Amino acid sequence: MNSLLEQIKKRRIALKLKQHDMMLRVGISRQQYQRLESKGNPRLDTLELVAKGLKSELLLIPQEKLNAVLAALADDTLSSSEPSTKGVTKPSQTGKEQSNPLADDPWQGLLGENE
Numbered sequence: 001m002n003s004l005l006e007q008i009k010k011r012r013i014a015l016k017l018k019q020h021d022m023m024l025r026v027g028i029s030r031q032q033y034q035r036l037e038s039k040g041n042p043r044l045d046t047l048e049l050v051a052k053g054l055k056s057e058l059l060l061i062p063q064e065k066l067n068a069v070l071a072a073l074a075d076d077t078l079s080s081s082e083p084s085t086k087g088v089t090k091p092s093q094t095g096k097e098q099s100n101p102l103a104d105d106p107w108q109g110l111l112g113e114n115e
Contacts, residue, residue, distance in 0.1 A: 004047075009037045011054045025053035 012022065022033040026049045036042050036050070051058050061069050 005037055005040060008050060008054065011056055012037075015054060017054075022050070022053055026050055 012019070017025075019033050019037070020030045022028065023030055026033070028036075028046070028049070033050075036046070042050070047058060
């Protein structure tokens with residue numbers, strides 16, 4: 001898994017943003033942001049600001065659930081790039097489509113029933 005700083009940089013590039021653009025989105029200078037991406041040790045509130053500026057969320061994932069989360073994210077990436085019929089029944093079978101509950105809430109059941 002990539003380091004958090006590498007993930008931040010990849011996300012910024014994926015959004016076609018320059019480091020200078022983060023100044024407008026987050027309110028920190030280009031130099032501060034450049035330091036953060038290269039070798040930074042940002043505070044949690046700074047990370048939260050950067051995540052918001054990158055239209056992302058910070059998550060703490062239990063190690064025992066990491067593989068399930070990565071699989072769900074990989075499945076979501078695959079389904080967003082090509083149409084999927086997974087979890088959808090053909091109209092000829094029931095007369096109407098059924099939605100995939102994981103499509104509505106991909107995190108369903110990952111932390112257990114009571115969490």
